[in-house]
Amino acid sequence: MSSDQGPLRPGNPKPWNDPRVRSLVFQIIAMAAVAWVGYTLFQNTITNMESRGIKTGFGFLNETAGFGIIMSLIEYNETMTYSRTFLVGLTNTLLVSGLGILFATIVGFIVGIARLSTNWLVAKLALAYIEIFRNVPLLLQIFFWYFAVLGNLPGPRQATEVAGVAFLSNRGIIIPKPVFESGAGWMGMTLVIALIVSTTLVIWARRRQAATGRIFPAFPVSLALILGLPTLVYFLTGQPIGWDIPTFGTFRFTGGITAIPELGALLVALTIYTATFIAEIVRSGITSVSSGQTEAALALGLPPRRVLRLVVVPQALRVIIPPLTSQYLNLTKNSSLAVAIGYPDLVNVFMGTSLNQTGQAVEIVAMTMAVYLTISLSISLLMNIYNRAVALEER
Amino acid sequence: MATHQPLPSQSAPVVQRGIVRWLRENLFSSWLNSIVTLVVGYYLLTTLVPLIDWAFFSAVFTGAGVEACNPNSACWIFIQERFGFFMYGFYPEALRWRPTLAFVLFALAVVPPFLPLPSRVGRWAGIFGITGLPVAGYILISGGLFGLESVNTSQWGGLMLTLILAYVGIIAALPIGVALALGRRSEMPIIRGICVVFIEFWRAVPLITILFMASVMLPLFLPDGVSFDKLLRALVGITLFQAAYMAEVVRGGLQAIPRGQYEAAEALGLGYWRRMRLIILPQALKIVVPGIANTVISLFKDTTLVLIIGLFDLLGAVKSTLSDPAWNNVMAEGYLFVAFCFWVFCFGMSRYSHRIEKQLDTDHRQ
Numbered sequence: 001m002s003s004d005q006g007p008l009r010p011g012n013p014k015p016w017n018d019p020r021v022r023s024l025v026f027q028i029i030a031m032a033a034v035a036w037v038g039y040t041l042f043q044n045t046i047t048n049m050e051s052r053g054i055k056t057g058f059g060f061l062n063e064t065a066g067f068g069i070i071m072s073l074i075e076y077n078e079t080m081t082y083s084r085t086f087l088v089g090l091t092n093t094l095l096v097s098g099l100g101i102l103f104a105t106i107v108g109f110i111v112g113i114a115r116l117s118t119n120w121l122v123a124k125l126a127l128a129y130i131e132i133f134r135n136v137p138l139l140l141q142i143f144f145w146y147f148a149v150l151g152n153l154p155g156p157r158q159a160t161e162v163a164g165v166a167f168l169s170n171r172g173i174i175i176p177k178p179v180f181e182s183g184a185g186w187m188g189m190t191l192v193i194a195l196i197v198s199t200t201l202v203i204w205a206r207r208r209q210a211a212t213g214r215i216f217p218a219f220p221v222s223l224a225l226i227l228g229l230p231t232l233v234y235f236l237t238g239q240p241i242g243w244d245i246p247t248f249g250t251f252r253f254t255g256g257i258t259a260i261p262e263l264g265a266l267l268v269a270l271t272i273y274t275a276t277f278i279a280e281i282v283r284s285g286i287t288s289v290s291s292g293q294t295e296a297a298l299a300l301g302l303p304p305r306r307v308l309r310l311v312v313v314p315q316a317l318r319v320i321i322p323p324l325t326s327q328y329l330n331l332t333k334n335s336s337l338a339v340a341i342g343y344p345d346l347v348n349v350f351m352g353t354s355l356n357q358t359g360q361a362v363e364i365v366a367m368t369m370a371v372y373l374t375i376s377l378s379i380s381l382l383m384n385i386y387n388r389a390v391a392l393e394e395r
Numbered sequence: 396m397a398t399h400q401p402l403p404s405q406s407a408p409v410v411q412r413g414i415v416r417w418l419r420e421n422l423f424s425s426w427l428n429s430i431v432t433l434v435v436g437y438y439l440l441t442t443l444v445p446l447i448d449w450a451f452f453s454a455v456f457t458g459a460g461v462e463a464c465n466p467n468s469a470c471w472i473f474i475q476e477r478f479g480f481f482m483y484g485f486y487p488e489a490l491r492w493r494p495t496l497a498f499v500l501f502a503l504a505v506v507p508p509f510l511p512l513p514s515r516v517g518r519w520a521g522i523f524g525i526t527g528l529p530v531a532g533y534i535l536i537s538g539g540l541f542g543l544e545s546v547n548t549s550q551w552g553g554l555m556l557t558l559i560l561a562y563v564g565i566i567a568a569l570p571i572g573v574a575l576a577l578g579r580r581s582e583m584p585i586i587r588g589i590c591v592v593f594i595e596f597w598r599a600v601p602l603i604t605i606l607f608m609a610s611v612m613l614p615l616f617l618p619d620g621v622s623f624d625k626l627l628r629a630l631v632g633i634t635l636f637q638a639a640y641m642a643e644v645v646r647g648g649l650q651a652i653p654r655g656q657y658e659a660a661e662a663l664g665l666g667y668w669r670r671m672r673l674i675i676l677p678q679a680l681k682i683v684v685p686g687i688a689n690t691v692i693s694l695f696k697d698t699t700l701v702l703i704i705g706l707f708d709l710l711g712a713v714k715s716t717l718s719d720p721a722w723n724n725v726m727a728e729g730y731l732f733v734a735f736c737f738w739v740f741c742f743g744m745s746r747y748s749h750r751i752e753k754q755l756d757t758d759h760r761q
Binding site: 143 | 435582598603697733
């Protein structure tokens with residue numbers, strides 16, 4: 001900007017003193033350096049791969065993988081291709097991250113609020129929990145839950161029974177599996193209808209309140225719709241959902257859904273670890289709302305529950321959402337520690353086993369990183385949209 | 396005329412004083428609070444008392460071998476017997492004085508801010524910590540110079556390796572991070588673009604994939620004949636990963652400096668580098684001490700991941716010993732020991748950062 005002052009300057013500066021020329025030179029050098037590094041790496045990689053006889057390209061994705069995976073949400077067996085193992089790993093990563101985010105949010109909010117409790121014992125207990133679990137490496141916690149806790153559970157023969165239908169052993173947790181018979185489709189349809197009706201109801205109630213000030217109890221009504229309608233249909237269509245209850249055969253359990261111990265340990269560790277960070281975020285969010293806001297709302301005659309819902313929580317959320325987003329991202333990235341205990345996530349089955357078998361490091365590492373990049377960018381995008389929706393509106 | 400005789404002042408009723416009042420206010424302020432206190436207290440007592448008994452009172456501290464242990468209480472002999480391995484890994488026993496000496500030097504560089512010494516001493520200790528110590532530590536631990544017997548990096552391990560990874564990672568990541576942050580705030584679009592892409596890429600992928608990449612792909616990137624050892628590859632990965640996080644922390648500090656400071660520095664006629672070095676960065680770095688401390692702590696915890704690519708850090712060393720059939724059922728003790736070590740370091744670091752924050756606080760706030 002200093003060079004635009006023209007007439008004020010005594011003569012033109014020497015080119016090496018001109019900021020515009022200098023910045024142009026710097027940028028050209030930087031670009032050249034990046035291009036040179038990129039080119040060298042590319043050349044080296046090509047030469048090295050040729051000399052080691054490594055194939056290039058994504059053709060390997062259509063080859064048979066030939067290894068088993070202990071857990072898959074989609075159908076998988078040894079005769080399927082590497083692209084299928086990629087999908088299995090991806091869905092397993094998404095499963096553990098999604099569940100982890102759900103549980104960590106619940107635990108984190110409870111502990112964060114407990115930390116502000118007027119009850120000394122509860123507040124100190126929450127503080128102790130945060131200080132202990134935040135300062136211990138996640139990998140160690142995963143090992144602890146997997147080897148020291150779940151590994152010490154009794155074998156399937158002496159499995160602990162829960163109400164006679166669920167079993168806990170060192171092979172994992174086995175719960176009854178719902179079996180959908182004909183007529184269950186009607187329940188699904190009613191559920192969808194109930195969801196649509198309640199969404200419309202909430203929007204209508206909000207508009208009416210904005211226009212007339214009259215409040216409609218939209219939340220309890222929609223809850224009743226969503227829970228009540230499918231239940232009604234369940235009985236009308238003659239109870240079309242059966243349960244496949246696990247039974248102990250000669251050597252192992254048959255029937256039911258098995259949650260493998262690897263999933264359990266990973267989920268418990270991720271939840272407990274991330275919840276400590278979420279708790280601190282929630283606490284700082286709540287304390288950031290000045291008490292004058294609460295007092296003013298109470299002075300207006302709002303009942304305490306509505307003060308919380310309409311005044312305190314919306315302001316606290318503004319402080320909470322951005323750091324909460326990075327915790328969700330961290331949890332998703334941390335789920336890759338699964339490889340240490342053998343939960344078949346993306347890093348384990350694809351970057352681990354598939355890479356070892358095919359040796360195509362470049363393609364596989366690139367694909368794995370692309371997945372995490374996509375997840376990261378989409379989570380930040382969604383959260384930014386949400387963040388903008390709740391942001392403070394200023395003049 | 397009756398004179399007014401003031402009564403002697405009475406002490407507050409029992410329920411408004413001392414421990415009783417504290418209990419009433421903090422634990423039994425309402426019937427709901429009382430129930431919560433009783434329930435939580437009951438569960439706490441029933442879990443903590445057996446746990447403390449297991450870990451301390453009935454635990455076995457002396458004796459030889461697994462025979463001296465009792466299955467119903469903690470067996471700390473295990474930790475004592477393998478202590479050397481947990482601290483130094485496969486480092487030759489006769490040479491362990493060298494890492495110990497390096498550790499003493501490290502302590503000399505780190506401890507002064509905690510002691511009531513003149514600030515000059517603290518500053519020199521800090522300068523030694525980032526310049527002399529890495530060199531001296533490398534010569535001491537690695538050997539090969541001044542007649543010291545050379546020790547291959549594959550023999551490094553235990554807590555020593557954890558500390559090396561964390562320390563080198565931070566010392567290297569901080570300047571790179573500062574440079575990246577300055578680049579991201581630069582007015583030159585191409586430089587800014589390069590920095591943004593670099594930072595966002597490293598921050599979006601998990602450290603494990605970076606370590607995998609460092610161990611599998613780095614050899615492919617290098618020209619024929621050049622090879623890095625495993626430890627160095629891990630260090631490169633950790634450093635670049637951490638530098639990206641550091642850059643975002645520093646960027647926050649740079650953004651927090653009021654525009655007036657930048658403009659005043661320009662008005663003084665200072666060039667870009669002197670502006671940054673003398674005016675902007677000292678203030679920015681001071682603001683972000685807590686953020687840097689958080690990054691350091693998370694790096695320290697993340698060093699455990701190197702066990703996945705086959706390095707024996709503290710966690711790796713303990714884990715490998717736990718598979719020894721001679722010691723059965725000391726799993727919990729082993730992991731608790733590692734947890735305790737990490738906890739002490741991480742908690743210590745967060746206290747340390749509070750200390751530095753206070754020392755650097757030159758604000759004349761009311």
